[in-house]
Amino acid sequence: MLSRVDANLAEQINKQFPGLKDIWQLGADGGMRRVAISVFDHWLDDESEWHLMACFEGEERERRNQKMLAHWAALYDLTQVYTLRYRGRWPAKANTVIKRYTDRDGFLIQSRYDKHHPPSQFLIMPDLGCICAAGWDDTNILYFHDKARAAPVLDLASKAGLFVLEGDAA
Structure with missing residues (x-):
């Protein structure tokens, strides 16, 4: 379901998103703009x-x-999606690695709501210049530099019946 990307692609993604690990680990904005994609209007x-x-x-x-x-599902069908994972002994020798999702069904199983665990889906979409992180309150955060480039993600959200919320609360 997940395949480690080669070093060149990993380097390109890290250059494109220099704040990637901060967004993943700390919920920071990584120097990117953001909007919320929510079930709430x-x-x-x-x-x-x-x-x-x-x-x-x-x-x-x-x-x-x-x-x-x-x-x-629409995001998976639209573009290549990647995520971050830890590799190595935790915590002293754990490193983050970029992996590509290779199996749609497995990806969707991981994306399903589970009332016993907080959502942990974290998608990197280099072709669209954005990152989408699942939130605990039926609201996901979309990070981007160029909103026009990330527009397909927002369009798909609307088609799925979700709402785009802008403002400081994101």
């Missing part, structure tokens, strides 16, 4: 709406899962 700023994030089962959970999974 607005930021849940009002405390009275926070209960909407606590959705773990039932029809609403299924509806959210279908939208998110449709978006992940």
